Every structure is written in structure tokens, then in C-alpha cells.
Amino acid sequence: MSAIKTGAELLRVEALTKKFGEALILRGIDLSIREREVVAVIGPSGSGKSTLLRCLNALETPTSGRILFRGEPAFGEATSGGFKALPEREINRQRARIGMVFQRFNLFPHLTAIENVIAAPMWVRGLKRRDALAAGEQLLARVGLSDKANMYPAKLSGGQQQRVAIARALAMKPELMLFDEATSALDPELVGEVLAVMHDLARGGMTMVVVTHEMGFARQVANRIMFMDEGLILEEGPPELIFNQPREQRTREFFGKVSK
Ligand code: ADP
Ligand code: MG
Numbered sequence: 001m002s003a004i005k006t007g008a009e010l011l012r013v014e015a016l017t018k019k020f021g022e023a024l025i026l027r028g029i030d031l032s033i034r035e036r037e038v039v040a041v042i043g044p045s046g047s048g049k050s051t052l053l054r055c056l057n058a059l060e061t062p063t064s065g066r067i068l069f070r071g072e073p074a075f076g077e078a079t080s081g082g083f084k085a086l087p088e089r090e091i092n093r094q095r096a097r098i099g100m101v102f103q104r105f106n107l108f109p110h111l112t113a114i115e116n117v118i119a120a121p122m123w124v125r126g127l128k129r130r131d132a133l134a135a136g137e138q139l140l141a142r143v144g145l146s147d148k149a150n151m152y153p154a155k156l157s158g159g160q161q162q163r164v165a166i167a168r169a170l171a172m173k174p175e176l177m178l179f180d181e182a183t184s185a186l187d188p189e190l191v192g193e194v195l196a197v198m199h200d201l202a203r204g205g206m207t208m209v210v211v212t213h214e215m216g217f218a219r220q221v222a223n224r225i226m227f228m229d230e231g232l233i234l235e236e237g238p239p240e241l242i243f244n245q246p247r248e249q250r251t252r253e254f255f256g257k258v259s260k
Helices: 049-056 088-095 113-123 129-142 158-170 188-203 215-221 239-244 249-257
Strands: 009-020 023-034 038-042 064-069 076-079 082-085 098-101 176-180 207-211 224-229 232-237
Touching: 009 049, 009 207, 023 049, 023 207, 023 232, 038 049, 038 215, 049 176, 049 207, 064 076, 064 082, 098 158, 113 129, 113 158, 129 158, 158 188, 188 207, 188 215, 207 215, 215 239, 224 239, 224 249, 232 239, 232 249
Parallel strands: 038 207, 038 224, 098 176, 176 207
Antiparallel strands: 009 023, 009 064, 076 082, 224 232
16 A cells, blocks of 8 residues: 555544443544545454444544544534534534445445435435436446446345445545444455455545454555554554554454454
């Protein structure tokens, strides 16, 4: 990935915490992501990876801290009393700049592949159907599914459904894409086709934060690896450093349990 030059800072997180009840799940996250960077977030189950991504997309409200998108508070402001969220309308406007792909594809079951892709551009961005269709067809082509446009999700394999979900996220022209274990629910033989689409996106210069257990993908595609443990980013750095010379004992233990 070193061929792609990274750009200005896109996302900045400062001292982000998240409690569920009394449980402190994110214990002070600081991070910075530049345009065109691909960051892989790895770490044990329960370490807070999904919670972090959900905060980045305002699916969770932080308890304290700041999330800045291009230097502006993205979803609200940290105050002395905690976190004051922006009005829902403003949050939705910001959220449209960030695409998210989940482990479970969450397609609308009653809509065909192409209708899934054009729904948000029509409803949220107000595109005319004809324009949305033209863009949607291009996106389905990009994920290798031109011939599946009129199929319903139930008729598609998991890998195909996830590629539709990626096309659907891209249809909003996001500036940042978040992937939360996008291949974990797939049969092993379908993982590769989804990773290939993600790799292609990365090569095209999309800024991406990818929570993954696919260590080969992280090593090959990411510019940077963040290792999360118990609600903290314990260490981060270029893949060759984190994989070959992890500083932290917890990182070494993690690598002992997953295949690198
Ligand atoms: P990861 O994605 O790294 O596996 P998660 O962010 O899903 O970790 O979860 C981190 C911790 O937060 C876990 O202990 C989980 O049980 C807890 N948690 C996540 N979501 C909620 C919630 N909505 N309510 C209460 N606890 C939660
Ligand atoms: Mg998770």
C-alpha cells in the first residue's frame, strides 16, 4: 500500500470513553486517520473494537471525549458534564459521510440488489431514480455483481450479499469506510471475494478503518495496525513492526492465538 500517498487528517479521536452502565468499555481512545490511509484494528473479542467503530458512526454516543471529522466536531461536543450530542438531523448529515459495513449484511430483504443500493441515495440524498440507477449499476459492476442487480438478497450467497452491502455503503459517496468484521460471518470459500473488493477499494484510495481477524489482509493492505485490548489502543504502527516486533506482551499473546 505504500504507493498511495496519504493526505490531510480526516478523522481525529481524543480521549474517547464509553460506558455501558458502570462498565467502562472504551477507556480513553486517541487516534488520527489521514485521507487514503487503511487502518486495521485487531484485538481480542470484547476489547471494544465494535464499540469504537459504532462511536465513529454515531451508532453509540460517547460518554466523554471528542470525535473530529476534518477538524470539526462530528456528532457533538465534549462538555464538562460529558458528551453533548448534536441534533439528530445534523448527526444524520455527518453520518452520510461515513459508510459502514457490518458482519451481518443487513440488506433490506424485500428489495433487490440494485434497489438496496439506490434506496439511500434516493431517500436521503434526493437523487432522481434514473440517476441513482445509473450510479448504482456502476457500483454493482465495481463489486462484480452486474448480473445480480435484480436478485433478492435471499437468492444471493453471503459473499454476494456482503458485496451488495459494500456497494450500498459506497452509494452515499462516503469519505470514510468502516468495516466491522465484514468477512467473519462468511463461509471460508466466500471470504476471498469480499476481501478482494475491500483490497480494490483501498487501492482506489478510499480511507478505511477495518476491524478484522484476517491477519493476512491486515498485513498486506493496511498502512497501519492498531492493537486494541481492554478498551485501549495498546500499540499501533506499520504492519511489519506490529506483526514482527510487537512491543506489548498482550499483543504477542494475541498473535499466539490467531494465525498470522
Ligand atoms: P469487540 O468488538 O472487540 O469484540 P465490543 O465493542 O463488541 O468488543 O464489546 C466490548 C465490551 O462491551 C464487551 O464486554 C461487550 O459485552 C460490551 N458491550 C458492547 N455493547 C454493549 C451494550 N450495548 N450494552 C452493554 N455492554 C455492551
Ligand atoms: Mg466486534
